[in-house]
Every structure is written in structure tokens, then in C-alpha cells.
Amino acid sequence: TEHTLTQVRNVLVSLAYEAGRVMMVMGPDPSVYNESDTKKNSSDRVTDADRAIECMVASDLRNRFPGISFLGEETTEAAQKLTSAPTFVCDPIDGTLNFIHGFPNIAVSLALTIDKRPVVGVVYNPFRNELYTAIKGQGAWLTLPDGNQERLPLRPIPAPMASLGGCLVALEWGSERQGPNWELRTDMAKTLMSSKATGGAMVHSIRSSGSAALDFCYVAAGQIDMFWEGGCWIWDVCAGWIILEEAGGVVVSANPNDWNPELESRCYLAVRGAKMREQEAVVKELWGLMGDRKFVF
Ligand code: IPD
Numbered sequence: 001t002e003h004t005l006t007q008v009r010n011v012l013v014s015l016a017y018e019a020g021r022v023m024m025v026m027g028p029d030p031s032v033y034n035e036s037d038t039k040k041n042s043s044d045r046v047t048d049a050d051r052a053i054e055c056m057v058a059s060d061l062r063n064r065f066p067g068i069s070f071l072g073e074e075t076t077e078a079a080q081k082l083t084s085a086p087t088f089v090c091d092p093i094d095g096t097l098n099f100i101h102g103f104p105n106i107a108v109s110l111a112l113t114i115d116k117r118p119v120v121g122v123v124y125n126p127f128r129n130e131l132y133t134a135i136k137g138q139g140a141w142l143t144l145p146d147g148n149q150e151r152l153p154l155r156p157i158p159a160p161m162a163s164l165g166g167c168l169v170a171l172e173w174g175s176e177r178q179g180p181n182w183e184l185r186t187d188m189a190k191t192l193m194s195s196k197a198t199g200g201a202m203v204h205s206i207r208s209s210g211s212a213a214l215d216f217c218y219v220a221a222g223q224i225d226m227f228w229e230g231g232c233w234i235w236d237v238c239a240g241w242i243i244l245e246e247a248g249g250v251v252v253s254a255n256p257n258d259w260n261p262e263l264e265s266r267c268y269l270a271v272r273g274a275k276m277r278e279q280e281a282v283v284k285e286l287w288g289l290m291g292d293r294k295f296v297f
Contacts (some may be wrong), residue, residue, distance in 0.1 A: 003065065005112070005120050005135045012110040012122040013133060015060060019053045019092060019108040020126025026052065028102030047100060050074050053092035053108065061088050068112070073235045082234060082264055084115045091235035094123075095211030104128060109213035111238035116263055121239030123213045132217040132243050140220055140246035152247035153222035153273055160278040164192075164285050165201020167225035170215045172208050174231040181230060181295050188228070191289050212268075216240025219270045220247035227270040228286065230254040230295030234264050241270075248273025255294040256287035266297050 026049040054074045061070060069087040071080065082089075088110070093099050095106035104127035112120040119136040132152070134140040140152040161167060169192055176182050195202040207224060209215055213236055215227040220243045241251055241263070249272045253261035261267060269286065271279050 008065075008112050009120050009122065009133060009135050011061070011064060012112070012120060013124075013131065015057050016108050016110055016122050016124035016131065017126075019057065020124055020129075022053050022056065023049055023093065023099065023106070023108070023126050027099050046074060047093070047096060049099065050092045050096060054090055057090050057092065057108075057110065071235065073233065082113065082116055087113045089113060089118075089235050089238040091213060091233075094213040094236055095209075098210040103210065105209045105211050105214055107211055107213045107217075109235060109239040111242065113238065113263065118238050118242035118263070121242035123217050123239050123243060125214060132220070132240075134243040134246040136242060136246070138246070140243045142217075142221065152220045152243070158222045158225075158272070161225055161272075161282045162278055163201060164203050164282060166204055167282070168204050168207060168223075169286075170207045170209065170218065170224045170227040172210070172212055172215065172229045172232065174229075176231065180293075181297075184230070184290070184293050184295060188289065212236040213240045216244050216270050219249055219272045220244040222247075222272050225272055226282070226286070227268070228254050230267045231297070232268070233266060237268055237270075238263060244270055244272075250279060252283055256290055267295050 051074055054072045058070050058072055058075065069083065069085055071082060071087055072090040074092060091109040093106055094109045099106045106127065107123045107125045110122045111118045121134045123132040129145040131143040142150045142152055144150065171189060173185065189206060192203045192206055212229060212232040215224065216237060217240055218224040219227050244251060249270060251261065252259050252269050253265060254267035254269050269283065271283060
């Protein structure tokens with residue numbers, strides 16, 4: 001059957017609100033120092049709330065849209081790849097470590113892809129009661145706790161970026177704490193923070209909010225200038241990606257010279273809206289700081 005993207009958006013919004021209620025009832029998790037919910041190491045966590053939300057979202061979507069595939073953080077086999085068929089992509093809790101600690105920067109992230117590109121995106125932070133949504137071609141919106149909707153980017157719209165100088169740059173750390181990707185991440189943090197590397201003008205600072213989905217939304221809102229990460233997964237970025245694009249921003253690769261990364265590439269540089277010529281200069285400046293290094297997965 002044919003479903004309109006608006007119908008899909010409305011279902012994803014109601015599931016996101018329901019997921020938010022589950023998060024508020026089940027967390028923050030008191031077993032914060034319990035290692036039993038560890039996937040890979042003590043910083044790679046999954047909680048009962050992650051599993052409960054993904055199960056609820058997956059079964060509801062399979063019932064309503066039996067023809068649409070499903071990719072979720074907690075249930076997808078490593079071998080399952082995104083195809084061109086319509087696919088729901090779900091991260092039940094993006095920012096699981098924040099959730100465990102009660103740090104209120106977490107979100108459920110739900111998206112629909114067609115031809116391996118996101119066309120609907122919904123990101124909801126229940127702690128702040130902030131909902132970000134987008135449908136391809138219809139703009140990106142923030143619904144505030146009072147129910148009012150603001151179009152993204154938020155006003156006042158920041159001036160175009162001429163260089164990295166003066167930018168607020170987000171990056172995340174992931175759960176890997178050694179090896180070449182870790183070295184690249186830590187070196188870039190140091191390079192970005194040092195004034196010399198940016199031709200005189202300083203990057204204002206770097207931020208790590210702990211949720212890649214919300215980092216994308218903050219870039220879409222114009223509150224952060226760009227977000228650089230190698231290592232997160234399709235479910236972390238899929239909804240944020242269309243929200244950012246609909247707010248006039250772009251996603252290129254975290255690795256140099258790839259202007260058109262795949263959703264599954266795990267390497268993303270999200271840049272807020274500005275005139276393309278200026279975006280290009282800033283993107284090249286950031287890539288230049290990486291030298292000949294890149295993330296390898
Ligand atoms: C993680 C967060 C984090 C990013 C990791 C992600 P999760 O998602 O988005 O900011 O650094 O790469 O895996 O595990 O909390 O859903």
C-alpha cells in the first residue's frame with residue numbers, strides 16, 4: 001500500500017513520544033557501575049530501556065507498514081546492510097551513556113530511508129521535551145515544550161562561515177580508546193583547539209554532547225557550526241541527516257575529499273547552512289588539519 005511521508009512522520013512522532021515516556025519511567029539507570037550491560041567495553045552500553053524501546057518501535061512499525069524493512073541498533077545483525085528498499089532506521093536511545101548517568105542530552109532517533117537516503121527524520125529528547133522533525137522537501141522543524149513550532153535554523157540565523165576561526169565544533173569520542181582512529185580523534189581535538197592550526201583565528205571551542213543524533217540537530221538549528229565524527233553508525237545519524245539537509249546544511253565525509261558519503265560510511269562531517277562556496281572552504285580547512293590521515297573501519 002501507498003503511505004504518504006506525512007503519515008509516516010506522524011507515526012514516527014507518536015512512537016518517539018511513547019519512547020520518551022518509556023525512558024522517563026525506566027531511567028536514569030541506577031546500575032551505572034554495573035558492567036553486565038556491556039557490549040564491547042565498559043563505555044559501550046545497552047540498557048533494558050534501549051531493548052524495550054526498540055522492541056516496541058519495531059513491532060508497531062512492522063504491524064502498520066509490513067512491507068517496509070527495519071534496521072535497529074539493538075536488533076540488527078552486523079551483516080544486514082541498508083538496501084534501496086524503503087527502510088525504517090531506529091536508535092532507541094542515542095546517548096546511552098548520558099541516559100545511564102542522568103545527563104539530559106539523549107534522544108530517540110527514527111528515520112525512513114528510500115534509495116539509501118533519509119526522507120523522514122524524527123529526533124526527540126524527552127528530558128527537554130524537544131522534538132526535531134523533517135520530511136524531504138518540507139523543511140526542518142523544532143517543536144518546543146509549549147507546543148510551538150520553529151523552523152530550522154533558529155533565528156537569529158548565524159552569519160556564513162568564512163573559516164574555522166570562531167566556530168563551535170562538535171566531535172564525539174565513541175567507545176574505542178586505543179588504535180589509529182582513537183589517535184586521530186585525540187590529535188584532531190588538540191589541533192582544533194590550538195590557534196596556530198587555524199591560520200590565526202581560533203576555533204571558539206569543541207563540544208561533545210554524547211549524542212550524535214542531537215549533534216546533527218544542533219548543527220541544523222545553527223547552534224553548533226559543524227560536527228565531525230568517525231565511528232558512529234547509520235542509526236545515530238540517519239534522522240539527523242535529513243533534519244540538517246532540510247535546514248540548509250550539508251553532510252560530507254569526516255575523511256578528506258569525499259563530498260558524498262554513504263549513509264553507512266560511519267564517517268560524517270555535518271556543516272550548518274551557509275552559502276556553498278563558504279562551506280567548501282571550511283570543509284577543506286578541517287580536512288586539511290587531518291593531513292594524510294583518515295578513519296579506517
Ligand atoms: C553513540 C552516541 C555517541 C557517539 C557514538 C554512538 P549510542 O550512540 O551517538 O555520541 O560517539 O559513536 O554510538 O550508543 O548512545 O546509541
